[in-house]
Amino acid sequence: MTANATFDRASAALLVERLTKVYADGTRALDELELRIPSGCFFGLLGPNGAGKTTLIGAISGLVRAPAGRAFVFGHDAVTDLESRLLVGVAPQEVHLDRFLSAREVLAYHGRYFGVPKLESEQRADELLEVFDLAAKASTKPNRLSGGMRRRLLIARALVHRPRLLILDEPTAGVDLELRHELWRYLRRLHSEEGLTLLLTTHYLEEAEALCERIAFIRAGRIAAEGTPAELTHRFGGDRLEDAYVEAMRA
Amino acid sequence: MSTLELRVRQRRGTLALTGRETRRVLSLWTQTILPPIVTAVLFLAVFGGALGDRIHRVEGIPYLSFILPGLLVMTVAGQAFANCSTSLFQAKNEGYIEDVLTSPLRTWQLALSYMSGGLLRGLVASFAVALVSLPFAHEGAQPVTAAATLLITGLVFSSLGVITGIWADTFDQHAFIANIVITPLALVGGVFYSARTLDQPWSTLTRIDPIYYLVDATRSGLTGFHEASTAVALTVAALVAIAAFTAAVALVARGWRLKP
Numbered sequence: 211m212t213a214n215a216t217f218d219r220a221s222a223a224l225l226v227e228r229l230t231k232v233y234a235d236g237t238r239a240l241d242e243l244e245l246r247i248p249s250g251c252f253f254g255l256l257g258p259n260g261a262g263k264t265t266l267i268g269a270i271s272g273l274v275r276a277p278a279g280r281a282f283v284f285g286h287d288a289v290t291d292l293e294s295r296l297l298v299g300v301a302p303q304e305v306h307l308d309r310f311l312s313a314r315e316v317l318a319y320h321g322r323y324f325g326v327p328k329l330e331s332e333q334r335a336d337e338l339l340e341v342f343d344l345a346a347k348a349s350t351k352p353n354r355l356s357g358g359m360r361r362r363l364l365i366a367r368a369l370v371h372r373p374r375l376l377i378l379d380e381p382t383a384g385v386d387l388e389l390r391h392e393l394w395r396y397l398r399r400l401h402s403e404e405g406l407t408l409l410l411t412t413h414y415l416e417e418a419e420a421l422c423e424r425i426a427f428i429r430a431g432r433i434a435a436e437g438t439p440a441e442l443t444h445r446f447g448g449d450r451l452e453d454a455y456v457e458a459m460r461a
Numbered sequence: 462m463s464t465l466e467l468r469v470r471q472r473r474g475t476l477a478l479t480g481r482e483t484r485r486v487l488s489l490w491t492q493t494i495l496p497p498i499v500t501a502v503l504f505l506a507v508f509g510g511a512l513g514d515r516i517h518r519v520e521g522i523p524y525l526s527f528i529l530p531g532l533l534v535m536t537v538a539g540q541a542f543a544n545c546s547t548s549l550f551q552a553k554n555e556g557y558i559e560d561v562l563t564s565p566l567r568t569w570q571l572a573l574s575y576m577s578g579g580l581l582r583g584l585v586a587s588f589a590v591a592l593v594s595l596p597f598a599h600e601g602a603q604p605v606t607a608a609a610t611l612l613i614t615g616l617v618f619s620s621l622g623v624i625t626g627i628w629a630d631t632f633d634q635h636a637f638i639a640n641i642v643i644t645p646l647a648l649v650g651g652v653f654y655s656a657r658t659l660d661q662p663w664s665t666l667t668r669i670d671p672i673y674y675l676v677d678a679t680r681s682g683l684t685g686f687h688e689a690s691t692a693v694a695l696t697v698a699a700l701v702a703i704a705a706f707t708a709a710v711a712l713v714a715r716g717w718r719l720k721p
Contacts, residue, residue: 233721268720271563275716293467295565306556310485322477323564325470367560 222282223249223375223407224270229279231265231431239265240277241431247409247424249284249374252401254422255411256455262431263411264303267379271300283375296324299373301365303380303411307352313363314339314348317370324371331370338366341396358389365393369400376400377409382417394421419451427458434458467565475570478561482548482578486585493582494589497540501532501590508653520655522684529594530607530679531652533587534672537611541576541583541618542625542643549575549626550635553719568714572623572706579619580612587611606691607682613698614675618643620705627712627719646672656688674698 226245232238239262247253255263268274270281270288272295280287286294307316314335321331339345342362344355352360361381368376378397382390398421400406412418418425419439426436435442435458439451446454446461486493508528519527552558561571621643629635649663650672656664667673674694681687687694713719 265721273559273562273720275720292471292565292567293462295563296462296467296470298563300559300563302559304556306559308481308552308557308560309555310488311481319477319481320560322480323474323561323566325467325473325565327473328477 221249221285223247223251223284224409225282226266226270227280227282229266229269229277229281231262231269231274231277239431240269240279242279243428243432245426245433245436247375247407250405250407252397252408252421252423253410254418254425255409255428256413256415256418256425257411257428257434258459261428263428264379265431266428267300267302267377267409267411271295271298271377273300273302296371297374298377299368299371299375300377301368301379301381303383305357305360305364307360307363307367309351309353312349312351313344313355313359316352316363317367320367321370326371334370334372338369342366358385361385361389362393365396373406375407375409379411380413381410382412382414390417397421415450415452415455425451427455429459434461471565471567471570474564474566475574478566478571478574479577482544482574483581485548486544486578486582493540493544494586497536497586498589498593501536501586502593504532505529505590505594519658520686522686525594526684527655527680527686528653529591530683531650531676532594533590533607533611533683534614534650534676534679535647535652536587536590537583537614538618538647538672538675539583539639539643540586541579541615542622543579543639544582545575545579545619545622546625546629546635546638547622548578549623550629550632553626554632558719562719569710572620572709572713575623575626576616576619576706576709579622580615583615583618584611603682603685605682606695607679610675610678610682610695610698613695613702614679616702617675617698617705620702620709623709624705624712627709627717630718646670649673651676651688671698671701 224247226243228242228244229240230242231240243266257263265274269277270283276289282288283294283297288294311319317335317338318332321334322328339348344359344362347355347359352363355363365381382393397408401408410422424438425442427434442454443451446457448454448457505525516524518524625635625638649667650670651667656667656673659667674689675698677687677689678691678694681691
């Protein structure tokens with residue numbers, strides 16, 4: 211491996227090289243996908259259902275069986291190096307929370323699974339419950355929370371162990387407008403004040419346009435185009451990101 | 462981050478998941494600890510008390526003392542298996558297993574943590590049954606042999622529970638293994654009778670049942686009576702425990718039925 215390649219892997223928050231995932235039924239979810247997300251970037255990944263967004267996230271975070279190709283998180287191999295898991299926080303698309311635990315315990319146990327000492331994890335849980343306006347529901351079980359609260363708890367859970375790369379898989383899907391804007395505000399703060407790298411997948415183009423510095427369009431397991439919203443709009447013509455997206459998906 | 466720091470974090474994570482599993486067992490004690498104690502005490506009352514008056518002695522041992530080791534093995538095996546398979550099945554089925562699958566835990570740590578709840582449940586329940594039955598323990602017993610056998614039993618069946626929890630896609634599949642494999646094996650494992658008093662094919666059937674050797678070794682520890690070599694039974698049981706644990710770890714490592 212050249213010194214440049216090593217530097218590139220270490221300097222990027224996420225570097226994906228020829229990542230390929232074929233499911234047992236023959237579906238090629240990722241097809242030699244290449245992607246580089248610079249450290250500190252708010253990055254959007256847009257694509258239709260089945261384009262490979264969730265599979266890519268699963269491959270990075272250990273939720274998908276080892277794919278072919280390589281993925282590096284801040285220079286750590288996402289498949290073989292377990293240290294990479296400490297650097298990634300994932301809020302999956304589907305809300306799955308341990309029903310035997312209270313909201314506070316969901317957060318505190320998550321931190322402890324990631325090796326955060328018990329007391330520190332509990333303090334971090336309290337802090338995040340405040341931030342996400344869930345303090346009053348600290349001792350409530352997840353199945354007794356509203357959909358919006360569960361969504362917030364899921365995002366809070368991804369942050370407990372202080373990851374450097376936060377991955378949000380359609381975090382605002384099915385969320386009302388008020389909460390969506392509330393989440394936007396918090397995500398912007400995480401990015402600007404805490405310097406977190408964010409990878410956001412969404413179906414809402416206006417959301418990606420409002421939040422993301424760089425965007426990639428994914429189609430059939432490959433990156434179809436990548437750039438700033440302005441670059442993409444310019445490249446594909448049209449006035450809005452939506453036009454560029456439609457054009458990229460058609461090409 | 463140094464390797465040592467990562468190891469420390471993984472150890473903390475393992476303890477946390479172990480804590481979560483043991484906490485689940487203790488907080489649901491009316492579903493996890495109490496029923497097997499009631500069941501075992503009922504077995505003792507019916508077979509040892511009521512029926513025992515007519516049977517008196519088996520192989521020179523009071524019937525209650527004869528069946529007690531088998532009941533302890535049944536309790537540990539059934540509860541260790543049920544806990545691990547149920548807990549893992551629920552985590553997988555309801556999706557919250559992703560929380561630990563994305564963690565830096567190594568696969569053996571993950572498997573061991575899930576096994577811990579089953580071990581605790583089986584051993585606590587059997588300890589309670591043993592306490593209730595203490596007055597019937599045979600003189601000259603070797604409790605260390607019995608304890609070692611029960612521990613190995615717990616390891617074998619909690620590993621099998623993890624494997625079943627991973628394998629089962631539906632509650633029916635999960636229940637199938639418990640009802641069609643584990644319970645019959647326990648019942649024909651020589652808990653209530655001596656294998657050498659049986660006619661063929663029952664005698665052979667009993668002797669090819671692996672639970673028979675666990676029951677026999679425990680009985681050897683508690684009563685001094687055994688039909689097979691205790692050393693061989695314990696060695697084979699320990700090897701089976703290692704094989705079952707290795708298989709469970711290998712399945713977790715492969716992500717079989719846990720990850721697409």
